[in-house]
Amino acid sequence: MSFNLANIPEHHITTDVLVIGGGSAGTMAALAARRQGLEVALVDKAGIDRSGCGCAGNDHFLAILESGPEWDTKEAFLKWYHRLTQGLVDMAIPEKVFLSRIKRMVAYLEELGIPMRLDATHNDYIRTGSFGQPGDYFINFDGRKLKPTVSAEAARAGVKFFRRINITDLLADGGRVTGAVGFDIRKGDFYTFLARATIVATGNVTRLYNNQASMPYNSWHSPYNNGGAQAMAFRAGAELKNMEFVNYTLTPVNFSASALNAIVGMGGYIVNGLGERFLFKYHEKGEKGPRWVMPWGVYWEIKEGRGPCYFDLRHLPEEAINHLLHHLLPVDKNTFLDYCEQKGVDLRKDLLEVQISEGQLPAFLGSVSGIYVTPECATTVSGLFATGACSVTVGSLSGSMCVGETAGEEAAKFIYRDKTVKPEVPKEELTARREAIYSPLKRQGGFKHCELENKLRQVMTLYVGIGRTRRGMLTALEELAKLEKLFPDVRADNLHELMRVHELRDMLLVAQLIARGALEREESRFGLSHYRGDFPTSREEWHCSLHQCLQGEQVVLKRVAPSNL
């Protein structure tokens, strides 16, 4: 390989605020901190302008607009959210980080020229409801320009962008996080960032489970989100919450986009192999129930011999099907209609077969599980904030933008409270981190990252997937510990593989956190999200959150009581 390990260029950046992960949440956090007059570095292992889950083109913007009806109020939203999350969320979070900001956020995006009203013939928002909402909370919009537009705003405001830098570890000084280290995935240069406040925002966790196409990069959400923030925060001593809850959805067979929101929001049905709508058996709202109800229902229909299951749009009026075909499906994933065409499926006349997606760590249930934060987006470690899908804030695109803004403002307040703090890091720590980053490039023989990664997915799918049992989880923990032992033998033959090795390191840790939490929680909750075959119902003593954190080398678990409304 051409990269010269004996002479690695180094870059040492000192800033007020470091934001790790330039997705929707991270970019908003950076912009908000910059607006408070601070120096901000925004770092992403991808290109920022079109990175993360928001880059794919989102078509639904969750919003409370207080437009008149009773359901369109903060009180109704909180009531629904509390029911949806079963009390496992501190309601001060949606109130402070989301509801107080959402109307302004919609207006801001319109000022930036994001088409929130779809086309000139629609003066008002088109709104639909799904996932158990009491009304039509989702603005149907065209989000394809959102990410490049907002990142251009951040650049214009003076946020400094560091693209294609894979952050591997946080730095700490005397119990306070003081920045992070990483490397340039194309040139190999070593980067140190020293910061007075650090915000992690690397999104959800994918590639942990096999999907039915057995193509790990053909994932429902961005395949490059691999638990960086969750793993880094955990290693730095932060508490993580409810890591056992995995999120599933329905996708067309062997296709990665969900489009579930669009389809059920427009009144589409889900039917079984007998042609019956079956979801009312599983939830009083049927297709309009929470997202977890749909894979849960499909799982049981297939298991009990009534599969396969399908999306059925044949009954929809022309206006609704046109809206889906022209405005929603091609925005959710621009190859959605190509997929249908190649399958020979005309959605006006034919059924579209669905499957249960691979599991991933949180998306819509983003507020239930992830890095534990206060309503100020502060983690349990001083100087470290977390926002977006990696944290227990508010899931969804609009949620991540609002909580991103909150994190940026709160990090700025934290800095202004004590302006004398100078971020430092012991020299030995820096040397050790640098050595650890590049060591896979020095190895001969050993394993390729994908050998261990494939095994990890196999273990997670078999034992920590659907229908978990105590015995299965113990087996998984044993197998994952073996992989952990083999990890120091994983080699990288080039810089691209070096990034994959560091992703694997984080995925291995997150996988163990999921398995440990799932073993501990002796009940079932949120359908397939945590379905224990040996404890198949919800149990009152488990109506609580489960936190995990590191104390020394020891993982400590604690139960935290549910919240009241």
Ligand SMILES: Cc1cc2nc3c(=O)[nH]c(=O)nc-3n(C[C@H](O)[C@H](O)[C@H](O)COP(=O)(O)OP(=O)(O)OC[C@H]3O[C@@H](n4cnc5c(N)ncnc54)[C@H](O)[C@@H]3O)c2cc1C
């Ligand atoms: C196809 C698709 C359609 C969707 N549609 C909708 C919708 O219509 N409505 C809705 O509400 N939600 C939708 N979502 C979900 C929504 O996009 C996400 O909830 C939201 O974008 C999450 O934002 P985030 O900033 O937390 O994470 P992301 O936007 O995923 O950003 C994470 C960033 O971190 C970077 N990163 C990861 N690891 C590292 C590392 N180690 N070092 C440096 N950088 C790193 C990544 O490159 C990425 O840029 C959709 C998602 C997808 C994939």
